[in-house]
Amino acid sequence: MKNIPDFVLVRPQMGENIGAAARAMLNFGLDRMSVVAPRDGWPNERAVAMASGAGRVLDGARLSATTAEAVADCAMVFATTARDRDLTKPVYSPEAAMIEARDRIARGERVAILFGPERTGLENDDVARANAIVSVPTNPDFPSLNLAQCVLLMGYEWRRAIAAPAAQTMEMAGTDFANHAELEALAAHYEERLDTAGFFFPEGKAPAMKRHLRNLWSRMPLTRADVQTFHGMMRQMVRWKERG
Template sequence: MTSGQNPTLPSVLGGPAIILVQPQMGENIGACARAMLNCGLTDLRLVRPRDGWPNEKAIANASGADLVIDNARVFETTAEAVADLEAVFATTARSRDMIQRFVTPRVAAEEMRDRHNAGHRVGVMFGPERTGLVNDDLTLAQTLITVPLNPAFASLNLGQAVLLVGYEWFQTGDLPPERFLHTGQTRPATKAELVNFFEHLEGALDRTGFFTSPEKRPSMVRTLRNALERMDMTEQEVRTFHGVIAALTGKRKNQS
């Protein structure tokens, strides 16, 4: 088999960001970078890579995907890594005790392509090799991706998972933008705007005594965030809800 590299041919680039949350091995990051460039993806974001960055083993295992490796960005938190994105998908191998929407990679790829073609900034999150994404990371996603594989052996390594999602993305290249087009003078809310709104809401609920049990607060917060994520809010809607919270907590402009 040949290397599959031909610099004389045009490159097909562009697409969702790939966010690797706490990846453990440089070799796996390199494999992901290679899989990404196979599918024309170049925006690699790393959240607290265990072995630091840059990483020589990642460079070696990228097998020439220097465009991805050289432009990879490192973030301290998952929220920071997705802050500028307007739609985030997250991969998980397990059904969790959370109410969220699950789709296959093929369905996710079609939705990502529609959003991308409509001008939205899109990303896909992948968790650590051994444990996957934690629930607090999953609340940053509107939709979860799960792969229908052999129920008795559904394990994928990180590079395989990125390649599978990337391949499905690449196959949707001819689809026209049909959904997720917002009308009026607005746009989809970014993750930073949504997290700011979540924190505003949760702070107001803390002050009004809504969270009566400290032990249950984290799960209640996740439930609220998941429900609000599924609304797919615009920037205008987020600002409106900020105003609703202010009004309900007594901070009206005309209040005496």
């Protein structure tokens, strides 16, 4: 068994949405799709056209006549829905649901996520077969998500659950961050030239002004290329002044 959840599209109405869902799934390393009673039959040419390179997800999709059949071998089933239901069930955020799915799959359980048809979403009979509900914090005045959008969102949360990306990275573009010696040399260069220009005035405030300037350099995340640029700027300004 693959260590990924089943994404179950229940009675999808448009082939284009099935294809877009397949593409969204493959974006996040998911290819276990089940299709329950698609309105326009199966296979669907419009789904293939819309999948745009994710055709293998459609090729491997399981076709089921009912939701019960699609989830028969699953130990945990989540139902995605934006509507209030007259059913007592635990409600998960997308993030928490995918963490739970990850942990259960790691224990050898099979997990499914149900997605409803475009016009109405999942029916209560479908939701009743789920162990829990997944609720997306959408605008309460416009809560409905397109089928492929909902698949994309859950696929993204799955990917985060198994390989959380760094919140922020830095592209260094062929350089490294400046070390303290390089920052010290830059600070000394500016301090010397600014002192010559009479910047540190009055004399009694000069120590505090120099300390403030050094603190500015140390606070800035400068690369070695940045440091060389600042040195060059100051040298050019001095040359321009001397020519004048």
